[in-house]
Amino acid sequence: MKMNILTNYIGEKPIDRIYGGIHKADTRLVLKDGTTYTGKIEKRSIKLEDGTMGYVYFANKKWFNRQGMPIDKPINLFTREIKLEEIK
Numbered sequence: 001m002k003m004n005i006l007t008n009y010i011g012e013k014p015i016d017r018i019y020g021g022i023h024k025a026d027t028r029l030v031l032k033d034g035t036t037y038t039g040k041i042e043k044r045s046i047k048l049e050d051g052t053m054g055y056v057y058f059a060n061k062k063w064f065n066r067q068g069m070p071i072d073k074p075i076n077l078f079t080r081e082i083k084l085e086e087i088k
Contacts, residue, residue: 008032018057018068029059045078053078 008017008030018041020027029037041059048054056074057064065071 008034015070016060016062016064017070018059018064020068027057029064031060044074046074046076047078048076 008014014032016029016031016037018027018029024043027041027043029041031037037060039060041057043055044058046054046056055066056071056077057068063071063073
């Protein structure tokens, strides 16, 4: 479905933007051409400057902040290495 959403612009330039609701299933990526992305949208953890955790989204090979705006790839992605002892 193609939509014309005014919040998908920065100035005169159209952008891709993530919109969401309370539930994960409500999260969607509206592309700059007004269509909805049908692929996977990942929610990834980041570690903030104050030591708390936050999150960003990754979809369509692009990164988005909590407000759904496009950003560069975060340098503070939180990953957890699993040790073999934890699996047993």
